[in-house]
Amino acid sequence: MTKAIEVERLVKRYTSFLRRGLFRHEKIVVEALKGVSFDVDYGEVFGLLGPNGAGKTTTVKILSTLLIPDEGEARVAGFDVVESPSMVRKHIGVTLTVEKGFFWKLTGRENLSYFGMLRGLKGLQLRRRVDELMKMLGLDSLGASDKFYEEYSLGMRARLSLARALLTDPPVLILDEPTLGLDPSSARYIRKLLLRFAREDGKAILLTTHNMFEAEVICDRVAIIDKGRIIAIGTVQELKKTVAGRAVINITASSPPIELKLLEAKFMETVTGEVSLRLDDQGKLRIRVVSKIGEEELHLSEVVKLLSSLGVRVNRVELEEPSLEDVFVALTRRRGSGVDQLDRRI
Amino acid sequence: MTSWIDVFRAQLFASVCWYRNNKWMIFSSFVWPYLMVGFLVGLGSLSGSIENYAERIGVSNPLFFLLSSTVIAMSSLLIVFSVTRFALENRWLGTLPYILLSPVRTTVIFIASGLPDAIITPTITVASIAPAALYLEGLAGGLKILAVLAIVLFGMMPLVGFSVLVGSALLFLKEESNIADVIAPLVLLVSGIYYPLGILPEVLQLIGLALPTTYVVEAAKLISAYLTPETHLLLTPVYVLTALTFGYNLVASLVIDKAERAVKRKGVL
Numbered sequence: 001m002t003k004a005i006e007v008e009r010l011v012k013r014y015t016s017f018l019r020r021g022l023f024r025h026e027k028i029v030v031e032a033l034k035g036v037s038f039d040v041d042y043g044e045v046f047g048l049l050g051p052n053g054a055g056k057t058t059t060v061k062i063l064s065t066l067l068i069p070d071e072g073e074a075r076v077a078g079f080d081v082v083e084s085p086s087m088v089r090k091h092i093g094v095t096l097t098v099e100k101g102f103f104w105k106l107t108g109r110e111n112l113s114y115f116g117m118l119r120g121l122k123g124l125q126l127r128r129r130v131d132e133l134m135k136m137l138g139l140d141s142l143g144a145s146d147k148f149y150e151e152y153s154l155g156m157r158a159r160l161s162l163a164r165a166l167l168t169d170p171p172v173l174i175l176d177e178p179t180l181g182l183d184p185s186s187a188r189y190i191r192k193l194l195l196r197f198a199r200e201d202g203k204a205i206l207l208t209t210h211n212m213f214e215a216e217v218i219c220d221r222v223a224i225i226d227k228g229r230i231i232a233i234g235t236v237q238e239l240k241k242t243v244a245g246r247a248v249i250n251i252t253a254s255s256p257p258i259e260l261k262l263l264e265a266k267f268m269e270t271v272t273g274e275v276s277l278r279l280d281d282q283g284k285l286r287i288r289v290v291s292k293i294g295e296e297e298l299h300l301s302e303v304v305k306l307l308s309s310l311g312v313r314v315n316r317v318e319l320e321e322p323s324l325e326d327v328f329v330a331l332t333r334r335r336g337s338g339v340d341q342l343d344r345r346i
Numbered sequence: 347m348t349s350w351i352d353v354f355r356a357q358l359f360a361s362v363c364w365y366r367n368n369k370w371m372i373f374s375s376f377v378w379p380y381l382m383v384g385f386l387v388g389l390g391s392l393s394g395s396i397e398n399y400a401e402r403i404g405v406s407n408p409l410f411f412l413l414s415s416t417v418i419a420m421s422s423l424l425i426v427f428s429v430t431r432f433a434l435e436n437r438w439l440g441t442l443p444y445i446l447l448s449p450v451r452t453t454v455i456f457i458a459s460g461l462p463d464a465i466i467t468p469t470i471t472v473a474s475i476a477p478a479a480l481y482l483e484g485l486a487g488g489l490k491i492l493a494v495l496a497i498v499l500f501g502m503m504p505l506v507g508f509s510v511l512v513g514s515a516l517l518f519l520k521e522e523s524n525i526a527d528v529i530a531p532l533v534l535l536v537s538g539i540y541y542p543l544g545i546l547p548e549v550l551q552l553i554g555l556a557l558p559t560t561y562v563v564e565a566a567k568l569i570s571a572y573l574t575p576e577t578h579l580l581l582t583p584v585y586v587l588t589a590l591t592f593g594y595n596l597v598a599s600l601v602i603d604k605a606e607r608a609v610k611r612k613g614v615l
Binding site: 012014015058061064065066067068070086087089090092094096097100101102103104105106107110113114115117118119120122148164 | 613
């Protein structure tokens, strides 16, 4: 059986012009993809992780036939994305952004019917499919089916986006950050559905995400992409082994007196371990330090020293095994991408 | 198998839903031609009487002529808008990639998506002025207005190709401002809708001769100004429109495939 998605040495360059004067422009070529290769099986959830500008969306757009690569090959459901774009489109469901992409003055049902017609559905078959999807995605129970799209919450919009991708029940789903910005319950609902599509219906799902927790929970395999290259690929457990011999220290502390960005800068200067910071819902500071085994004590003392100099009180210290996020930070840091590009909503 | 009919049907459905959900839009579409004619008559009366205008243009019923000219003007504008804006507006809404994911050729999507609005808008405009036409010229006025609608709909065929060309160019150039807003009034100016083409500078007259709207205007004027226009006079614009339909749509279908590849290489979508 052929793979659902096969990508071989994809290269994509974007050309832009930088204004250097009134009539002078400098041509700039940015290599968004530098030989990306991976494959996805039917029944598999495959995650593409990477910081902003890593090349995730470019890959998704190429696989959706919305972008033509400069080099390399990509096949979806056995069809070449450049040679047979119509056949590829027949076999895929796509979401690019969840917050827009529908007509504001049309209801959810009308929007879905419109996109269904564009994909060749008609009559009773269309009406049944739209009703079925409204129920499946929970839009019916939320009373959103006949609401104008402009009145939709972000969670409803994400559900409608997924419904559109499923209109023709395609065997391959290509989803660009399908849960971005969603509240935890909506995000959990979408994840549950995606797992069901892969496990029960045998669909191949390629999703891009910033959300390490999401990738850890639903992806069978993940690829970490950075600066246009895949720097690691495998199951979550396999990737975790790449940071074996590391320890993770979780510290909870009182609210800092300075802005998080400034605090991050201070941590970068003083603490030698890999640190990520965030403020939780109560405004408490959450610090995560990834250290090599044997260096935990040193890093902990550096953190405590810095916090006490700022008048921040340490409430709790915990040790745990590295997560996918730690793998991601470790790998992208080695390449100089920096933790500042990480999604801190996790 | 998805075909142009599916795309046409989808866009027709979306347009009907849009009008149904925006009832004020239908109301304003009905009122607009009267406001336009009122404005023109008011402005014209500053420089002379309506009888003078009728004499200069050579029509028997100047009010009726202005109304039918407004229908032509508005319909031509809206046709150009509906097709040229299709790509831009859908890009702004974020719907363009999903529309282009329909498993049919992009040329088919662009042309078939523009057609429903190109039919609906002139029909609404004609329906709005039908009562005035009946009042001014009786049954003959109603028939003339229907004939004007027929010629406008026929004339829109080359306009679709023309607008697809403009729309593709805007998409490729990554131009976010709506050039259609600038192009449409210019199209009206050089088409001789309210004033004869002959009074324009020679360059503009030449541009006018290449535009389908010029012939739509000419044919519609013949119909609206005279009760039974001489057939041979009407045939000339019809022939030219047919030729332009082939010309513009052929060029559009040749260009758009190349434009699509260029756009997809550039990463505009």
